[in-house]
Amino acid sequence: MVAIETIALATFHHMVLAYTALLVGIGISIPLAVLSLYSRRFASVVITGANLVQAVPSLAVVAVFVPLIGIGFWPAILAIVLRALLPIIKNTWIGLSAVDPAVIDSARGIGLTDWQIVRHIRFPLAYPAMFAGIKFAAILANSLAILTAIIGSGGLGSIVFEGMASVNIAKLMAGAVPAICLAILIDATFSALERRLTPSFMRE
């Protein structure tokens, strides 16, 4: 058996890991997405890069971090951030760049600056796509935060790995079940938020 306090603490640790990484990921990827609006080449590098790295198995990504920066909490954060960046950048960029050219043309024509076009036109129109990317990244971060226990991040994953080492089913479940519950919770919360945040111009 695993003590309930151990599980609670590990769950908390897991959430700190996943959400720190998610926030850092959001903080990095949105500026990058905006930058890629201004350079077609940069955009194609970012999007191609994002697609390529997305295909690489996460265990490989996490493992390769060990020789590069060692093990522990921060290497784990870095590995999760790298993974969580991609869907956010990609979706934000798609959202920002998919705005009807006529809308941009008229915005320029009536005298909005480049920044005002991003701020008042492109961003509000990109929110739904951005949000979908963040939701996906949150689920990904939740998933990776288990795996990163292999490089010493702690959290629910360490209970899972201890369970594997000792072939202890109770321990395996003690780690896996809360993570799955968290996943369902994240999905439900984000879906509810999504409905709340759907801009009124898109509702019937």
Place this chain on the structure above:
Amino acid sequence: MLSEILTLWARYDLTARTIEHLTMFAVALTFAFIIGILVGVLLYRHEKYAGPVLNVLNVVETFPDLALLVLLIPLVGIGAAPTIVACVLYSILPIARNAYTGLSHVSREQIDVAEALGLTGNEILLYIRIPLSLPLIAGGVRIAIVFTMGIVTLGGLIGAGGLGAPLQTGIFINIPMLIVTAGIWVGILAVVLDGLAGIAETWLAGRFGEW
């Protein structure tokens, strides 16, 4: 450095690991493909179940992959079996959803023409709807390929062998060169397979029309 890589490659028998890896991958993807298409066709035949079934599959999709693998251990033991089951569980959604969307969104006019030509319902499915859905189905398979590659690698952690095993060994007994070699190798395999799937998808889309 090259000699170090070759030594490690031989000592940890990465050739055999690669074969194991790709075998699991092929088996899992084949099952996923068959089941995914079946689910897609069934949903298309029984539209009213489409929403609920896809919602359930969507929730499965959010489960952490490692947690799902672990959850399967009490049910099917350790090794390749839970790995393949997990791959299939993750891959049904993209394949079934895309197949369902493709089948049910063929344009009305094309169906009218087929009916006017005297094709039966099953013939329309076989000769019109399925070919027209191919590009979309290919897109779903491509997503499944990425999932499957990722989970087969994780399988190494629960005794399924494959390229995840040397990664685990490398981390546990700290052999940086082994981690890098196996990590980059599995990365290359994944990117190449995804790239091939991408080419197939583009080719099908070019042939049967863009979605």
Place this chain on the structure above:
Amino acid sequence: MPSPRLFERIDRVELKNLIKRYGDSIAVDDLTLDVTGGELLILIGGSGSGKTTTLRMINRLIEPEAGTVSINGTDIRTVDPVALRRNIGYVIQQIGLFPHMTVRDNIGLIPRLEGWDDAAITTRVEVLLELVDLPPEMFIDRYPRQLSGGQQQRIGLARALAMDPPLLLMDEPFGALDPILRKQLQEEFSKIKEDLGRTIVFVTHDIDEAFRLGDRIAIMHDARIIQVGKPEELILDPASDLVSKLVDADRKFRHIDNLTVRDLMRPVTRRYFFEGGMPIGPALLAMMEDDLGLVIVTDTASGTGILNRRDAFTHRNDPVTVGDVARRPLVFAPGDSATEALRVLKRKKSPFALVMDRETPAGLFFSDEVLMRLI
């Protein structure tokens, strides 16, 4: 920070030796053109003739490779493009309303960025909505997707006028609308234009529209202007075969003597028919929803009448019916001679007449449209 008011009125817009290339193809080739203050100048030409490129060089959406544009003698390259554009209205065919903003926010965006307070913005938006015949109380909080094509284009125009620009650039603003609505908006627009005394540069490919609205017309072909002049100058003294062909487009209507009213009228469909007993409020609503400028009112005390949108708008809050406000139109039969009908219209100074096939309204007969087809 508010943008400076660059010019109160336009004396002159001069385009001098403008050149613009895209790769190997030349879009505008050594173009020189003077726009006089207060006039509506039409730039007309086929696709690829360079008319839109020329227009967009006036508000610096496109920078010329060579040549200058100056407004009231000031070279616009010396002016900040954003400030310049806030002093020039801009309307395009695709309208480009911001889909996530209400009508108020669409029209009020630039005033807001200029630091106006909310009350001032609301007042301004209401004035502009009145100007384009949309009741503010009904439309101010709507989103673009809740508007019909014609309504969107009215909002597009209102938005362009938000900062009261003395110069207005319009790129085929009515190009996407159906013919009758288009005519209606053209008429309303020429009234607005007279009221406000703005200078307008207007791009179109439609010669009817050019003749209907233009004080002067510049004909563009293959990146050059081939003739500039008043409509009658183009007709009487075309500079080339190309011009005479363009202004003479509908040769088939030359033998007017053989034509009847039926040949030249615009047929109407059921949605143009309103019953006389209908209260004015809902009628205006229906006209707006269907983008109708004129409707035919049946079953009034005095027979069939015509209700125009302007009258419906003016009386929208009065307790009257459609029948009360409708006017008695001139009436022709489909078989009447077109020449004779035109003579009558001219004598009565009426822009249009109703065509009745016995007891049934069959169409509308617009004088300017007929003339346009005959020129």
